Amino acid sequence: MNLLASSGQLRASFMRWLLVCVPTVVLLGFLSGTLSQSGPENPWFAELVKPAAYPPPAVFGIVWTVLYVMLGVALAMVLAARGARLRGAAVIVFLAQFVLNLAWSPVFFGAHRMSAALGVIGLLDIAAIVTAVLFWRVRPVAGALLLPYLLWIVFATYLNFAFLQANPALDGVQRSGAVERFDI
Structure with a gap:
């Protein structure tokens, strides 16, 4: 049995995965961002002292959308690399x-x-580096597509750390955003 595919078949496989x-x-x-009420409209987040390097809130939606598209493209490239060594691990x-x-x-x-989020993002940093290396070995372009993502999550790690340093008393504090009324 011949497992070689034509270039047209390979392109079609990549397009389907894409x-x-x-x-x-x-x-x-x-969904992750929306369901967790991420961003400046979150009452708890609005209370936090922002680090000097914190960009305007609109930047996050734009950057994450572009990065998620790049992640999807890179994943499609690896999934379409049928028979490639390390594909499954990647x-x-x-x-x-x-x-x-x-x-x-x-x-x-x-x-x-x-x-706790700092712990999650620290693990994410390590896992993303391993992912980029494995993607690079399967398809170098797929690995290169992850480089902006790696830079952004390292920046996000710094921001998480800076938020924690500037707001230690608000770590784990629950705020509903509701007005509390007291009768005297």
Whole structure:
């Protein structure tokens, strides 16, 4: 049996994976942020002292959308590399790091646990580096597509640390955003 595919078949396989991976990654990223009320509209987050390097809030939506698209494209490239050595390991590590990525917003914004979120993002940094190395070995372009993501999550790690340093008393504090009324 011949397992070689034509270039047209390889392109078609990549396009099919692309049509599945990019929307799925973007949607899951969007849901993670939305369901955990990430961003300046979160009453607890609004109380936090922001680090000097904290960019305007609109930057996060733009950057994360672009990065999630790049992650989806890179994943599609690796999934389409049928028969490539390390493909299976690369996909498994990608899924593990993506779960960590999706878990960070609920821990930081939802549970208000900056210290636990710092642990999650530290693990994410390591898993993303391993993912980039494995992706690079399967498809160098796929590994290169992860480099902006790596830079951004290292910056996000710094921001998480800076938020914790500037707001230690608000780590784990629950705020509902509701007005509390006292009768005297």
